[in-house]
Amino acid sequence: MEKLVTFFTPTYNRAHILSRCYESLCNQHSFDFKWLIVDDGSSDNTKELVQKWIDEEKRFSIRYIYKENGGLHTAFNRAVEETDTELFVCFESDDFFTPDAMTIIENTWSQIRESSCVGFITLCKDLDGKLIGTEFPDNVKTTLYREHRRIAPGDKQYIFRTEALKKVFPMPSFPGEKFFDPKYRFFALDEIGPLAVTNEVFDIVDYQPGGLTNTMMRQYYNSPNSFAEYRKLYMQLPDRNFKYIMKQNIHYMASCCLAGKADKAVKESPRKGYTIAAFIPGIVWAGIIRFANSKIYKRMAK
Numbered sequence: 001m002e003k004l005v006t007f008f009t010p011t012y013n014r015a016h017i018l019s020r021c022y023e024s025l026c027n028q029h030s031f032d033f034k035w036l037i038v039d040d041g042s043s044d045n046t047k048e049l050v051q052k053w054i055d056e057e058k059r060f061s062i063r064y065i066y067k068e069n070g071g072l073h074t075a076f077n078r079a080v081e082e083t084d085t086e087l088f089v090c091f092e093s094d095d096f097f098t099p100d101a102m103t104i105i106e107n108t109w110s111q112i113r114e115s116s117c118v119g120f121i122t123l124c125k126d127l128d129g130k131l132i133g134t135e136f137p138d139n140v141k142t143t144l145y146r147e148h149r150r151i152a153p154g155d156k157q158y159i160f161r162t163e164a165l166k167k168v169f170p171m172p173s174f175p176g177e178k179f180f181d182p183k184y185r186f187f188a189l190d191e192i193g194p195l196a197v198t199n200e201v202f203d204i205v206d207y208q209p210g211g212l213t214n215t216m217m218r219q220y221y222n223s224p225n226s227f228a229e230y231r232k233l234y235m236q237l238p239d240r241n242f243k244y245i246m247k248q249n250i251h252y253m254a255s256c257c258l259a260g261k262a263d264k265a266v267k268e269s270p271r272k273g274y275t276i277a278a279f280i281p282g283i284v285w286a287g288i289i290r291f292a293n294s295k296i297y298k299r300m301a302k
Helices: 015-026 046-056 072-082 101-112 145-151 162-168 183-191 216-222 224-234 242-258 262-268 272-277 279-301
Strands: 005-011 033-039 061-066 087-090 095-097 119-126 156-161 195-205
Touching: 005 015, 005 072, 015 033, 015 046, 015 095, 033 046, 033 072, 046 061, 061 072, 072 087, 072 162, 087 101, 087 162, 101 119, 101 156, 101 195, 145 183, 145 195, 156 162, 156 195, 162 183, 183 224, 216 224, 216 242, 216 279, 224 242, 242 262, 242 272, 242 279, 262 272, 262 279, 272 279
Parallel strands: 005 033, 005 087, 033 061, 119 195
Antiparallel strands: 087 156, 095 195, 119 156
């Protein structure tokens, strides 16, 4: 019988914390899942560690895929392509699940399985048991992806219908750029259906120093084309005020400058008037980004 869920873990030199992920899966009340690990070019002992688990584990299947380093979005593309279960969950290497994770997933999914929902959203906590962000109001049962953080700010966990994900993936890639947040494609799910919401919690987040949250400024500098695409998406979101749209245009202009295509910024912008107004502030912000990253690289070189 086919499993219900694929837990996808993208990893890069995270052997030192992967055991915690594995242990949390071993402690589940239900094993109606597969674990898919996509290794984005690790140079540590991740492969040997995972192979040991594959050889020994009898309760659930573990699949390990090694690929050349290309960034999280390329690992995500591969995972969505390889997944054959009904549901798909990104299980980050710095996360771990409570023992009732599968119980929550199974119970919630049974309630919305026949609906038009493309999945559902749950909450996250940190290592101290503190809720990350806020709960959804009691009167909110579903939301579009683009709206959910305005309703309930903070990091969330997403359980997606795999069939829906396959309709909007793969992610685009730019040569030499290793950052393009997969959330870029999640916005496209709004054209397919809403996400149900629940205030249940099963994901415990432990942000790592080398993780995405802690390297954003460097990613901004190293992947300007990807960031520009993001900003073009954000500036087209409905029901956003002048301040929000202007902010996106300043970031967009800065990314275009960093990508060496400032001369094309207005032409390629979906909000040309705003982009013209953001031209000078964007150039200034690009200079600040360059300066900040020069300081970062100097610290790394010491």
